[in-house]
Amino acid sequence: MTENERNDRLAVDRRTAVKGGLAGLGLLALSGSAGSAAASNGADKIYTSGSTREEHTLDSRVDGNTSEAFTLASGTIKTSTPTDLYLMAQAETALWTNVKATGKDQSSGANAGLTCWMEIDGTPVPVSHDYPNEWAADRQAASEVVFNYRDFRVQTSFLGDIEDITDDEEYLALWLQTRSTHGFNWAALNLGSGDYDDSTNVHTVELKGRLAVYADDNKAQAKAVVGPRTLLGVPAKLANDASI
Numbered sequence: 430m431t432e433n434e435r436n437d438r439l440a441v442d443r444r445t446a447v448k449g450g451l452a453g454l455g456l457l458a459l460s461g462s463a464g465s466a467a468a469s470n471g472a473d474k475i476y477t478s479g480s481t482r483e484e485h486t487l488d489s490r491v492d493g494n495t496s497e498a499f500t501l502a503s504g505t506i507k508t509s510t511p512t513d514l515y516l517m518a519q520a521e522t523a524l525w526t527n528v529k530a531t532g533k534d535q536s537s538g539a540n541a542g543l544t545c546w547m548e549i550d551g552t553p554v555p556v557s558h559d560y561p562n563e564w565a566a567d568r569q570a571a572s573e574v575v576f577n578y579r580d581f582r583v584q585t586s587f588l589g590d591i592e593d594i595t596d597d598e599e600y601l602a603l604w605l606q607t608r609s610t611h612g613f614n615w616a617a618l619n620l621g622s623g624d625y626d627d628s629t630n631v632h633t634v635e636l637k638g639r640l641a642v643y644a645d646d647n648k649a650q651a652k653a654v655v656g657p658r659t660l661l662g663v664p665a666k667l668a669n670d671a672s673i
Contacts, residue, residue, distance in 0.1 A: 475634060475662035477504040483655040489539075489644045496640040501545070502660035503635040510621030510630055513665045516547045516554060518636045519612040520658035526581040527650040529602040535585050539644040539651035542578030547615045548635045549625050554615045576611040576638075577653075608656075636660045 485496035501520060508514070520543070528537035546569075547554040553572035555565075565571035585601055621630055636658065642651040 473506045473508070474664065475504040475506040476659070477502045478657070478659045480657045483638070483640070484652075485640050487640070487642050489642045489651050492643050492645070494641065494643065495544075498637050498639050501636045501638045501655060501658050503633060504660065504662070505631060505633055506662055506664075507631050508620045508664055511619040512621065514549075514617045514620055514634075515661075515663045515665055516615040516617065516634065517612065517661040517663075518545060518547070518614075518659065519610055520545060520576055520636075520638070521608065521610045521656040522577040523606070523608040523654045523656065524577060524579050525604075525606045525650070525652040526579055527602075527604045528581060528583050529648040530583055530585045531601075531648075532585070536582060537646055537649045538580070538582035539642075539649040540578070540580040541640075541642045541651040541653040543576045543638055543640055543653055543655060544573050545576050545613070545636060545638045546572040546574065547617075548572075548637055549617055549620070549632050550627060551633075552624055554617045556613075556615060572615075573639075574613045576613070577609065578641075579605070579607070581605060634660065634662050 479502050483499060483501065485499070487494055487496055502518070506514070522543045524541045526539040526541060528539055530537045553569050555568055555571040556574065557571060560567065560571035565573075581603070583601060583603055617625060619625065620632060621627065625632065638655060640653045640655070642653055644651045
């Protein structure tokens with residue numbers, strides 16, 4: 430085989446590999462924020478994405494206070510009966526915490542975070558069905574996953590001593606801002622029966638979230654924001670005795 434023939438053969442192989450790789454994804458029908466494409470097993474795959482910034486106003490002086498649940502991404506999928514569904518999510522989050530302590534034996538703290546979960550037709554999808562347990566008291570808690578969280582606190586034991594020998598007010602201030610992407614996977618078993626029964630075999634899949642912020646005094650600040658995110662659902666046929 431001549432060098433030109435080898436080059437032509439390699440070019441054909443590369444085109445074939447690219448074509449095969451794209452076809453294997455089966456979820457390239459993206460339009461705006463959502464899309465789906467038919468798969469060979471008679472069910473759709475689902476892919477949705479979003480980039481709208483989510484920031485919810487909270488009373489940051491109440492510890493444990495969280496926002497109302499909101500939808501980060503959603504889509505509709507038609508499945509065969511019964512079938513299982515892999516659900517995968519990624520979300521970019523940004524957390525800000527700012528604390529400041531003045532004087533001796535003073536403390537300041539702030540925390541911020543994002544919790545996410547999946548729902549099918551309004552029903553939470555548990556990570557594991559072994560609830561109730563020490564982590565989860567009910568189905569909702571068993572479905573929720575912490576995507577990002579920071580608890581930031583500072584306590585001084587020396588500033589008062591410094592202030593005694595200077596004319597200036599002494600204080601310790603610390604500010605942190607982070608931005609990162611986190612993800613998690615869920616599996617829903619037996620769509621079309623049981624927990625996910627629907628006579629039309631058309632299901633609405635949603636990635637839900639809840640923000641939390643807390644600052645323990647008026648010198649501290651906390652903020653949490655959700656940015657770009659994606660939701661991917663892939664039908665599968667797990668073993669008949671599969672459990673999660």
